[in-house]
Amino acid sequence: MLMNVTLRQLQAFRQVAEQASFSKAAERIGLSQPALSATIRKLEETLGVRVFDRTTRQVLLTPEGEELLRLATRMVDEFEAVAGDLQDYLARRRGRVVVAALPTAAAVILPPMIARYRADNPGIDIRMHDGLHGAILEQVRSGAADFGITVEPQDTDEFRFERLLADRMVLVCRPDHPLAGRTAVTWAEMAEHPTVAMSRTTSVRQSMETACAQAGVTIHPLYEASHLATIGGLVGAGTGVAALPSLSLPLLRFAGLASVPLESPVMERGIGIVRRIGRSASVAARGLLAMLALHREPSEADGQGSDGVEVH
Amino acid sequence: MLMNVTLRQLQAFRQVAEQASFSKAAERIGLSQPALSATIRKLEETLGVRVFDRTTRQVLLTPEGEELLRLATRMVDEFEAVAGDLQDYLARRRGRVVVAALPTAAAVILPPMIARYRADNPGIDIRMHDGLHGAILEQVRSGAADFGITVEPQDTDEFRFERLLADRMVLVCRPDHPLAGRTAVTWAEMAEHPTVAMSRTTSVRQSMETACAQAGVTIHPLYEASHLATIGGLVGAGTGVAALPSLSLPLLRFAGLASVPLESPVMERGIGIVRRIGRSASVAARGLLAMLALHREPSEADGQGSDGVEVH
DNA sequence: ATCGATTAATCACCAATGCTTATGAATGTG
DNA sequence: CACATTCATAAGCATTGGTGATTAATCGAT
Structure with missing residues (x-):
C-alpha cells in the first residue's frame, strides 16, 4: 500500500x-x-x-x-x-580490483600499468596476488581475484583465456660466455655447459624439464634457487648458464647478462588474461583489462583478431 | 539518470x-x-x-x-x-491535535471527549489552549490550533462555523433566593438584586452588558471576579446573584446553586467548531472532530441538516 | 465593478511501462 | 537420453505517465 x-x-x-x-x-x-x-x-x-x-x-x-x-x-x-x-x-571512483598473476608478470607487466591506472582512478584499490599457475586459477575460480595473468589453462569450460604476449625460454649467460654471441642455442648444446636452475616447484623449471625431455637430454643443475635474483647472481658470477623465460629478463638487467633464444624445441608459452566464464568483470576491473589490452604485444597468428579485450 | x-x-x-x-x-x-x-x-x-x-x-x-x-x-x-x-x-497512532477553546468549553465539553479520544488513540498528543474568542480565532487563523471551539465568528470568508450547542444566559442564585423558583426572569428583574459578575474583559461579562443595554437597565456588580469558581462562591455565600452562560453551570455544581433562564432579551449564543476555510484538518484532528459531531446536541432549526461534521 | 494576469485543475490524446500467459533455450539429473 | 527446472523472450493488454489546450478561480489594477 x-x-x-x-x-x-x-x-x-x-x-x-x-x-x-x-x-x-x-x-x-x-x-x-x-x-x-x-x-x-x-x-x-x-x-x-x-x-x-x-x-x-x-x-x-x-x-x-x-x-x-x-x-x-x-x-x-x-x-x-x-x-x-x-x-x-x-564511475570507477571507488572500488577494488584484485589481480592474481605469475611472479614474473606481477613484476614486469603489471607495475607500470598499475601505476598509470592508479593515477587515472585514484579511488580504486588495486591488489595483486602473485602466485603460481594453480593458485591463480583457484583464485579466479573462487572470485577472490577479478582475473589472472598466467599461461593458458586447460580447463576451457571454466576459463576464458586471452593471450597478451609470448614468453619464450632463452639461455642466460655471461656476455663473455662462448654461447653468448650465438643467434640461437639448442637445449642439447646448453646441456653441455654447467647450469643453474630454479627449484622444481616453479613452472620455469618445469618448462625446462619438458624441453630437455623433448630434446632427449638431461640437465643436472649445479645449484637450484627459488628466487630469480639468485639465479641472476650465480650466472653473473660465472657459475653456469640458466634457462629462463624471456619475460624475466628485465628483472636480471642488473646483472648485465646476455641472452640467446633456445630451440629444438622452441619453448614458448603464451601469457595472458584468464577470466572465469560466466562471471562478468567489475567496472573497476574492466578499466584495468582495457589497459592491458592496449599494451598487448602483437604476436604471431594473432594479427587478425579483434584489437581490444572482450569487455563482455 | x-x-x-x-x-x-x-x-x-x-x-x-x-x-x-x-x-x-x-x-x-x-x-x-x-x-x-x-x-x-x-x-x-x-x-x-x-x-x-x-x-x-x-x-x-x-x-x-x-x-x-x-x-x-x-x-x-x-x-x-x-x-x-x-x-x-x-493511522492516528502518532500525531498532535491542538484545540483552542473558550474556557467554559474547555472545561465542560472537551474533557470527556479528550479522555475517550486519548484512550482510542494513545499515540496522539492533545493540547488544549483555553482563551477568549479573539485569541482563539487568531490561533485558528495562524494554524497554531487545528480548530477552535467558540461562538460564531463574523468573518465568514476566513472561518467556517459549525454549531454544536446553544449557550444561554441564565441567572444563578442560591436555592432559597426569591427568584429561584421562577421559570424565567427578566434582566430588569435581575437588576433589582445585588449582583456579582465576571471581570470586564470576559465575553460572559460582555454578554451581560449587551443584554442590560437592550433591556434598558444598568447593573453595578458588588464584586467582580475573573474566575468562575469565585463567582460560584460569592453567589453561594448569598452575596448576590449572577448572570452566567448555561454552559458553565456544570462547573458550579459544587456550590449547590439554582439557575433560572434570563429573558427580555434572551441571550443565546451558539457554541461550535471554528475552522479555517481552505485549510484541511489533520487526520488526528479529524478524529476528534468526528467525536465532537456525535455529541452535538440537536438544536432548533438544525434537524434537517447532515448529521456528521463535514470532514472534507 | 470589470479586465487582465496568474495559476491549478481538467480534458483528450498518445507513448511508454509493466504485467500475464505461452513458449523457447540451456543445463543439471535419473 | 528423456525429464525437470529455470531464466529469457515474445505477444497481447491494461495502466500509467506524459503533453498541449482549455477552463475556473482569484488577485491586482484600472
Whole structure:
C-alpha cells in the first residue's frame, strides 16, 4: 500500500513544498504542470490524505504534508547519498580490483600499468596476488581475484583465456660466455655447459624439464634457487648458464647478462588474461583489462583478431 | 539518470539476491517470473551494469551487484522505517491535535471527549489552549490550533462555523433566593438584586452588558471576579446573584446553586467548531472532530441538516 | 465593478511501462 | 537420453505517465 510510493513522487512533492507553487516546481523538475498535478494527486491517493491545501493563489502544506515533508526529505537525501556512492562506484571512483598473476608478470607487466591506472582512478584499490599457475586459477575460480595473468589453462569450460604476449625460454649467460654471441642455442648444446636452475616447484623449471625431455637430454643443475635474483647472481658470477623465460629478463638487467633464444624445441608459452566464464568483470576491473589490452604485444597468428579485450 | 531507479526495482533486486533465484523471488514478491526478469533488466539498463551473472542454473551477484545490494538494503530499510512512521501518523497512532477553546468549553465539553479520544488513540498528543474568542480565532487563523471551539465568528470568508450547542444566559442564585423558583426572569428583574459578575474583559461579562443595554437597565456588580469558581462562591455565600452562560453551570455544581433562564432579551449564543476555510484538518484532528459531531446536541432549526461534521 | 494576469485543475490524446500467459533455450539429473 | 527446472523472450493488454489546450478561480489594477 504505502510501499507503492515512488521516489519521483517524493521528489516532486518536496519540490512543490519548497517552491510553494506547482508551476515553478514543474518547471524546475522539467515536467509539465498538469503532469506534476497528476503526480501529486496520485501521491495523495495512495496516502489517502491531502498533502497540500491549494487554491490558484496559494499552495501550502497540510499537517500531514508537513509530516510527509520531513520524511520525504530524509528519504530523498538518503537516496541521493546512496546514489552518489553507487555513481562513484560505477564511475570507477571507488572500488577494488584484485589481480592474481605469475611472479614474473606481477613484476614486469603489471607495475607500470598499475601505476598509470592508479593515477587515472585514484579511488580504486588495486591488489595483486602473485602466485603460481594453480593458485591463480583457484583464485579466479573462487572470485577472490577479478582475473589472472598466467599461461593458458586447460580447463576451457571454466576459463576464458586471452593471450597478451609470448614468453619464450632463452639461455642466460655471461656476455663473455662462448654461447653468448650465438643467434640461437639448442637445449642439447646448453646441456653441455654447467647450469643453474630454479627449484622444481616453479613452472620455469618445469618448462625446462619438458624441453630437455623433448630434446632427449638431461640437465643436472649445479645449484637450484627459488628466487630469480639468485639465479641472476650465480650466472653473473660465472657459475653456469640458466634457462629462463624471456619475460624475466628485465628483472636480471642488473646483472648485465646476455641472452640467446633456445630451440629444438622452441619453448614458448603464451601469457595472458584468464577470466572465469560466466562471471562478468567489475567496472573497476574492466578499466584495468582495457589497459592491458592496449599494451598487448602483437604476436604471431594473432594479427587478425579483434584489437581490444572482450569487455563482455 | 540514476535518479530513475525505483524502490520496486531495489526491492525486487534485493529479493532476487536473497533467494538467488528469479522464480523464487518472483513468487515471494507476488509477481510473474518474466515480470521480475524485466524489472531487473530495466534496473541494469539504467545503471549500465549487469548486477547478476545468471544462467538457468545459478544466479549470483556481480561485484557491482554486491555493492548495489549493500546500498539497496540500506535504502529499502530506511524507506520502510520512514513509511512506518508515516503509516503510524496516518493511522492516528502518532500525531498532535491542538484545540483552542473558550474556557467554559474547555472545561465542560472537551474533557470527556479528550479522555475517550486519548484512550482510542494513545499515540496522539492533545493540547488544549483555553482563551477568549479573539485569541482563539487568531490561533485558528495562524494554524497554531487545528480548530477552535467558540461562538460564531463574523468573518465568514476566513472561518467556517459549525454549531454544536446553544449557550444561554441564565441567572444563578442560591436555592432559597426569591427568584429561584421562577421559570424565567427578566434582566430588569435581575437588576433589582445585588449582583456579582465576571471581570470586564470576559465575553460572559460582555454578554451581560449587551443584554442590560437592550433591556434598558444598568447593573453595578458588588464584586467582580475573573474566575468562575469565585463567582460560584460569592453567589453561594448569598452575596448576590449572577448572570452566567448555561454552559458553565456544570462547573458550579459544587456550590449547590439554582439557575433560572434570563429573558427580555434572551441571550443565546451558539457554541461550535471554528475552522479555517481552505485549510484541511489533520487526520488526528479529524478524529476528534468526528467525536465532537456525535455529541452535538440537536438544536432548533438544525434537524434537517447532515448529521456528521463535514470532514472534507 | 470589470479586465487582465496568474495559476491549478481538467480534458483528450498518445507513448511508454509493466504485467500475464505461452513458449523457447540451456543445463543439471535419473 | 528423456525429464525437470529455470531464466529469457515474445505477444497481447491494461495502466500509467506524459503533453498541449482549455477552463475556473482569484488577485491586482484600472
